[in-house]
Amino acid sequence: MNWYTFFKRGLFTPAIRVLLRPRVLGREHVPRTGGALVAANHVSGWDTLVVPAMLPRQMTFPAKAELFVARSPVSWVVSRFLKAVDILPMDRAGGRASASSMDVVLDALREGKVVGIFPEGTRSPDGRMYRGRTGVARLALATGVPVVPVGLRNTRPGWRRPVVRFGPPLDFSAYAGAGNDRDVLRHVTDEVMAAIHDLSGQRYVEAYANGVKTALKEGRSIDVVELDRPGQGRVAPPVPGSRS
Incomplete structure (x- = not known):
């Protein structure tokens, strides 16, 4: 047993279970072996502790x-x-x-490691979901690993139990040859965010969270658009090599 396994099983996970009593759903969706990206929404500083504590892998x-x-x-x-x-x-x-x-x-x-990422790039300023950064798409397309979406609820301190929902892995290998095509990167990112959105149940804002945070700090008002879900109204780009 290595240091990480000892720390997680003996101290970290038990402490999170006692302190927060999280409800975990869908852990069977996490691949047992091989590399994977675990992509989650980000509403609280506790997210960086809850996700790895509840994940069945390092x-x-x-x-x-x-x-x-x-x-x-x-x-x-x-x-x-x-x-x-x-x-x-x-x-x-x-x-x-x-x-x-x-x-x-x-x-x-x-x-073959599992890497966690918050595609929004920062915590939500108001509990809503914000536009995803394309880093998650770049990593997925460059490595071919699946993306496991995670929807987090109630991870801000309070009386409600946190809920951690793992969704089925997303496979974007069909776009592996797209390189840095902006349309493909945005489409893949929106697909990841849409899957997280369906798991978290948040309202979605078509704006970057960092921009909204900066505006709030500076006392500026900022108009944002709420959509039913990420990627709404956008057409999926053709798969490389297809005849569409």
């Missing part, structure tokens, strides 16, 4: 690279812990550093 998350730098005794402990449980360092500065960080995530998926 899962890793990308985390900002600054957390891996030991500048003090506390940060040394944090950095050692993150490395011990196989969290992936992600450089957010842009350019070559960010590209190299993405390679780390790609390597993990190709090695």
Whole structure:
């Protein structure tokens, strides 16, 4: 038994079960072997704890690279812990550093690991679902791994029990040859978000959460459009090699 397994089974998962009493549905949808992306909505800081605790396999998350730098005794402990449980360092500065960080995530998926991702890129400012970033599509198309959608409810602290619903894996291998086609990346991302939306039951906003958060901080009003579900009104791009 490795350190991660000991920590998860002996401490982490029991603590989450006692503290939050989450209800978990659909864990049979998580592939038992091989790489996979676990994509979830993001409404609370607890999400990053609830999902890996309830997942039947070991899962890793990308985390900002600054957390891996030991500048003090506390940060040394944090950095050692993150490395011990196989969290992936992600450089957010842009350019070559960010590209190299993405390679780390790609390597993990190709090695058969499960990687968790929040396609919205940040927590929802108001409990609604926001537009997904295309990083989830880029990772899925580059590696060919399935995407397991996860719908989270009630993970904000309160009297209601959190609900974690795993959905059937999504296979986008038909678009593997599309490269960086923007229409394909948006379609795949919207399909992932639509599956998460169906599991979470949230209202959907056709806007990026970061933009809304910035506007709120600056005291600006911002007009947003609510749709029935992600991708509404968009036509799926043709599959590469098809005659459509």
